[in-house]
Amino acid sequence: MAAGISTAHSVVEPSPLVRRIAGAVVILYALITIVPLIWIGLTSLKSPPDSISYPPKILFEPTLEGYCNLFTTRSRQTAEYLQGLPAASGRCEEIARQRSMVVVGASNFVPRFWNSVIIAFGSTFCAVTLGTLAAYGFSRFKVPLKDDLLFFILSTRMMPPIAVAIPIFLMYRELGLSDTKLGMILLYTSVNVSLAVWLLKGFIDEIPREYEEAAMIDGYSRLQAFVKVVLPQATTGIAATAIFCLIFAWNEYAFAVLLTSGTAQTAPPFIPIIIGEGGQDWPAVAAATTLFLIPIVAFTILLRKHLLRGITFGAVRK
Amino acid sequence: MAEIRVEHLRKAFESFVAVEDSTFTVADGEFFVMLGPSGCGKTTTLRMIAGLELPTSGTILLGGEDVTFKRARERDIAFVFQLFALYPHMNVRANIAFPLKCEGLPGAEIGARVEEAARILRISHLLDRSVSGLSSGDRQRVALGRSIVRKPLAFLMDEPLGALDTELREAMIHELRALHDRLGATTVYVTHDQLEAMAMADKIAVMNRGIIEQFGAPRDIYDRPASLFVADFIGQPSMNLIDFRASLAPGASELALGGARVAMPELRMGCPERDLVLGVRPEGVRLDDASPLRGEVFGAEYLGTTQIVTVTTAHGAVRARLPASLKVNAGEPVGLSFRPEKLSIFDRASGRALPSALHDIPYAPRPSSIKHAGGLHG
Numbered sequence: 112m113a114a115g116i117s118t119a120h121s122v123v124e125p126s127p128l129v130r131r132i133a134g135a136v137v138i139l140y141a142l143i144t145i146v147p148l149i150w151i152g153l154t155s156l157k158s159p160p161d162s163i164s165y166p167p168k169i170l171f172e173p174t175l176e177g178y179c180n181l182f183t184t185r186s187r188q189t190a191e192y193l194q195g196l197p198a199a200s201g202r203c204e205e206i207a208r209q210r211s212m213v214v215v216g217a218s219n220f221v222p223r224f225w226n227s228v229i230i231a232f233g234s235t236f237c238a239v240t241l242g243t244l245a246a247y248g249f250s251r252f253k254v255p256l257k258d259d260l261l262f263f264i265l266s267t268r269m270m271p272p273i274a275v276a277i278p279i280f281l282m283y284r285e286l287g288l289s290d291t292k293l294g295m296i297l298l299y300t301s302v303n304v305s306l307a308v309w310l311l312k313g314f315i316d317e318i319p320r321e322y323e324e325a326a327m328i329d330g331y332s333r334l335q336a337f338v339k340v341v342l343p344q345a346t347t348g349i350a351a352t353a354i355f356c357l358i359f360a361w362n363e364y365a366f367a368v369l370l371t372s373g374t375a376q377t378a379p380p381f382i383p384i385i386i387g388e389g390g391q392d393w394p395a396v397a398a399a400t401t402l403f404l405i406p407i408v409a410f411t412i413l414l415r416k417h418l419l420r421g422i423t424f425g426a427v428r429k
Numbered sequence: 430m431a432e433i434r435v436e437h438l439r440k441a442f443e444s445f446v447a448v449e450d451s452t453f454t455v456a457d458g459e460f461f462v463m464l465g466p467s468g469c470g471k472t473t474t475l476r477m478i479a480g481l482e483l484p485t486s487g488t489i490l491l492g493g494e495d496v497t498f499k500r501a502r503e504r505d506i507a508f509v510f511q512l513f514a515l516y517p518h519m520n521v522r523a524n525i526a527f528p529l530k531c532e533g534l535p536g537a538e539i540g541a542r543v544e545e546a547a548r549i550l551r552i553s554h555l556l557d558r559s560v561s562g563l564s565s566g567d568r569q570r571v572a573l574g575r576s577i578v579r580k581p582l583a584f585l586m587d588e589p590l591g592a593l594d595t596e597l598r599e600a601m602i603h604e605l606r607a608l609h610d611r612l613g614a615t616t617v618y619v620t621h622d623q624l625e626a627m628a629m630a631d632k633i634a635v636m637n638r639g640i641i642e643q644f645g646a647p648r649d650i651y652d653r654p655a656s657l658f659v660a661d662f663i664g665q666p667s668m669n670l671i672d673f674r675a676s677l678a679p680g681a682s683e684l685a686l687g688g689a690r691v692a693m694p695e696l697r698m699g700c701p702e703r704d705l706v707l708g709v710r711p712e713g714v715r716l717d718d719a720s721p722l723r724g725e726v727f728g729a730e731y732l733g734t735t736q737i738v739t740v741t742t743a744h745g746a747v748r749a750r751l752p753a754s755l756k757v758n759a760g761e762p763v764g765l766s767f768r769p770e771k772l773s774i775f776d777r778a779s780g781r782a783l784p785s786a787l788h789d790i791p792y793a794p795r796p797s798s799i800k801h802a803g804g805l806h807g
C-alpha cells in the first residue's frame with residue numbers, strides 16, 4: 112500500500128496436513144470445474160454420431176465438422192446433383208459433400224459473436240468508466256444524502272434484473288432501442304454500474320487522500336491528480352471490476368433473448384438456435400461454446416496479475 | 430520565501446471546534462514549530478495554511494497576499510506529509526520531478542534540478558530505485574526532495590519524523606535544521622514531540638484543544654510557561670506543580686508553603702486570595718537539610734549523568750533533578766529548597782501564569798540560527 116505505511120500481516124503458517132487437505136480440495140474443485148469444459152472442447156471435435164454415441168467415446172477420430180457446421184449454412188442435395196459438381200474446394204465443402212450437402216453460405220455465428228464482443232466490452236467500458244468517476248466522487252467529496260444514494264445504487268441489484276424485463280421491453284420498443292447494440296450496451300451498463308460503483312469505492316477509499324493532496328499542492332488540478340495519481344493506483348480494482356462486468360455482460364441470456372432477435376443478437380441466444388437447425392448438432396453447439404469461452408479466458412489471463420490482488424478486495428495489499 | 434500570517438483562524442467540523450481563534454506570524458525564513466498533543470488541531474491548522482481545508486473564519490496571508498480562499502495549487506507552498514505520500518507507481522526520480530512536470534519546465538532543467546535536490550539530500554544513488562523498496566529514512570529524504578525541488582514560498586511539514594525510529598529521528602533533526610539553515614526557507618513544522626520542537630525551532634506555538642497556549646522561543650517556553658498546560662506538557666519530567674492558597678500583593682517576592690517561606694521572582698501583578706499553583710522544574714529543586722520544607726525520598730530514576738529523585742511532601746510528590754553521583758536512599762528524610770529565579774506562579778482557575786520578574790527579560794533568540802547566504806534559493 113502507501114509508501115511509508117507497512118502493512119505486514121502476520122500469517123500463521125499452516126501445518127503440512129492442513130496444506131495437503133487444502134491442496135486436495137482445490138484440485139478436486141478444479142477437476143469438477145474443468146471436466147465439463149474439456150468435454151465441451153472434445154465434443155466440438157467429434158462427428159455428430161460420435162457426439163451422441165453411448166457409452167461416450169473418449170477416443171475418437173477428430174473432425175472439424177462441428178466448426179464447419181457452425182460457420183456455414185448447408186443445403187441437402189440429391190446424389191445426382193452432387194455427382195455433377197466439380198471437386199470440393201476447402202475442408203468444409205468436403206465434409207458437407209460426405210453428408211450429401213453443399214455449403215451455401217456463411218452462418219450468422221460470426222456477426223452474432225461480434226455483437227457479443229461489441230456489447231460486452233462496450234458496456235464494460237462504460238460501466239467501469241462511470242463507476243470509477245462515481246466511486247471517486249462518493250469516496251472523496253461530501254455528497255448530500257451520500258449513504259442513501261449508495262444504498263439506492265446497491266438496491267438496483269437486489270432484484271433479479273429480469274423482473275423489470277417487460278417494462279424495459281416496452282420502453283425499448285417505444286424508444287427504438289430494441290434489437291440495437293446501443294440499447295444492449297445501455298442496458299448492461301446500467302445493470303453493471305451499481306456493482307462497479309460499490310467495488311471501486313472500496314478500492315478508492317483505500318488510496319490515501321494524501322496522494323492527491325500532494326499532487327494538488329504541487330500544482331496539479333484535481334482532475335490531473337485523479338488521472339496521474341489515483342488511477343494508476345486503482346488499476347487493480349479497475350481490472351477486477353472490469354472482469355466482473357464483462358462476465359455478466361458476456362453471459363447474459365434473458366435480456367438478450369427478449370430484446371435482440373436480429374442485427375444486435377448476441378451469441379448466448381444464438382447458440383441454442385443451432386440445436387434446432389437440421390437435427391441436434393451437438394458438435395456445432397460445442398464448437399460455438401468453445402469459441403464463446405475464449406475471449407473471457409483471454410481477458411482474464413491478460414489481467415490475472417491484477418486479479419489476484421483485486422479479487423481479495425483489498426484484504427491482501429502489496 | 431515569505432512571511433506567513435495567520436489571523437483569528439478558526440475551524441469547526443460541524444459542532445466540533447478543531448482550531449479556535451489562532452493568531453500568529455511566522456517571519457520570513459523562520460523555522461516555526463506547532464507543538465501539542467495528538468488531536469489538538471495542529472494538522473488542521475497546517476492544512477488550512479496549505480489550502481487543503483477551508484477555514485470557518487479568519488485570514489491567512491502568505492507574503493502579504495490574502496490566500497485564505499485560494500486553491501492549494503495557487504499558493505506555491507510545499508507540504509511534507511506525515512506518511513510521506515510518495516507515489517508508489519513512480520520511481521524516486523519521477524517522484525521528485527513530479528512537481529516540476531506540472532510547471533512545464535524543459536526536460537533538461539527538470540533533470541538538473543532533480544539532481545541538485547538529490548545531491549543536497551544525499552540520495553543521488555537512489556534516483557532510479559522504486560520507492561517501495563526504500564528505508565523510511567530514505568523515503569523521508571525523497572519526500573523532502575519533492576518539496577525542495579520546487580523552491581516554494583514556504584515549507585509545511587506534518588510530523589515528518591513521526592514514522593522514523595529514534596536513532597534516525599535524531600539524525601534527521603539535525604539534517605532538517607541544517608537544511609533549513611542552508612535554504613533559509615520559511616518553515617511550519619508540526620510535531621507532538623517536544624524534543625524535536627526544542628531542537629529545531631526558532632519559534633514554537635504550543636497548542637491544546639485548538640487553542641494556542643503559548644507562542645515564543647524554545648527557551649522562553651521552557652523557562653517561563655504561560656499556562657499550566659505548557660508547564661505540564663513541556664519538559665521531561667515535567668514541571669512540579671504544587672497547589673497552595675494565598676493572596677499575593679504586587680511586588681511580592683515570597684510565598685508561604687505550609688510553614689516554609691519560598692522566595693520567588695518579584696510579582697508584577699498581585700491577586701486576592703485564591704487557589705494558586707507554584708511551578709518549579711526538577712532542575713530548580715535542591716536537597717537542603719536546612720530547609721523547613723520537609724519530605725521523604727520515595728525513589729530515584731537513574732538517567733546517566735543525572736537522576737530524578739522523587740520526594741513525597743505534605744504538598745504532594747516533588748521531583749528533583751540531581752547529580753547521579755549523589756547517594757539517596759528510599760525513606761530518607763530530606764529538606765527541599767527551590768531556586769527562586771526559575772519559579773512560576775499560576776492561577777489554578779484560569780491556568781495562566783501570573784506576570785513576574787521572570788517575564789521582564791526579552792525573548793532569547795535561538796543561538797544557532799545562522800542564515801547562510803546563497804544555497805539553493807540564493
Ligand SMILES: Nc1ncnc2c1ncn2[C@@H]1O[C@H](COP(=O)(O)OP(=O)(O)O)[C@@H](O)[C@H]1O
Nearest residue numbers: 442445447465466467468469470471472473474
Ligand atoms: N475532517 C474532519 N472532520 C471532523 N473532525 C475532524 C476532521 N479533521 C480533524 N478533525 C478533528 O479535529 C481535531 C484536530 O485534528 P488534527 O488537526 O488532525 O489534530 P493533530 O494534528 O493536532 O493531532 C481532532 O479531534 C480530529 O478528530
Ligand SMILES: [Mg+2]
Nearest residue numbers: 468471472587
Ligand atoms: Mg496530525
